[in-house]
Amino acid sequence: MWTCPKCGRCFKNQNQDHYCGTAPQTIDEYIAAQPEEVQKYLKQVRDAIRGALPEAQEKISWSMPTYWNGHNIIHFAGFKRHIGLYPGPEAIVEFADQLKEYKTSKGAIQLPFHKPLPLKLIAEIASWCDKTGKHS
Numbered sequence: 001m002w003t004c005p006k007c008g009r010c011f012k013n014q015n016q017d018h019y020c021g022t023a024p025q026t027i028d029e030y031i032a033a034q035p036e037e038v039q040k041y042l043k044q045v046r047d048a049i050r051g052a053l054p055e056a057q058e059k060i061s062w063s064m065p066t067y068w069n070g071h072n073i074i075h076f077a078g079f080k081r082h083i084g085l086y087p088g089p090e091a092i093v094e095f096a097d098q099l100k101e102y103k104t105s106k107g108a109i110q111l112p113f114h115k116p117l118p119l120k121l122i123a124e125i126a127s128w129c130d131k132t133g134k135h136s
Contacts, residue, residue, distance in 0.1 A: 017079060023063040030065050031078075037113075038078040044117055045076050045083055052123035053130055067126065071133070074126045083117065085109040087125050090132070095125055 003010050007020035024030040031042045042065075049067055050058075053074075056067040064075040064086070075086040089107045092099065098121055103110040111117055 018063075024060055026060065027058050027065040030060060034078045035080075038080075041083050041111075041113060041117060042076070042078050044119060045085070045111075045122060048117075048119040048122045049074060049076070049126045052126040056130065067130075069130060073130045081112060081114075083111040083113075085111060085122060085125070087129050091125050091129055094128060095121070 001010050001012065002014045002016065004016075004018065004020060007018075009018065009020075011018065024033055027046060031039050031046070034042060046065065049056075053067050053069070056069045056073055059066050059068050061068070061072055062075060064077045066075045067073045074088075077084045077086070086108050092104050092107060092109065096104075098118075099109060101115075102112075111122075
């Protein structure tokens, strides 16, 4: 167990990413709280998802930017070396051929900063999650 020296919370993983104190209440607050070099990537992902899901509501869920339309559709988050995109496990299977160059897990995709963000693919995944109801 690791205890954060700032907030005192305990975690299974050493130096686990988390929010000390109150989580952001809006996506704007979330992005503003990230390191400056990560903010531009977060804004690009947000724009791609907003373009694909114009009717969806933006909110924070699980301390992450989330798109919601009666249910959670897709989440994203910023990390030191990548953007995490969380469309759910069915999307990972559906888009497996297009995701071969990225690290994926059961319901997550890691989009590293050293490669251009696949904004068209992000929009396609978000749209698919909304249309099929298969989401995170």
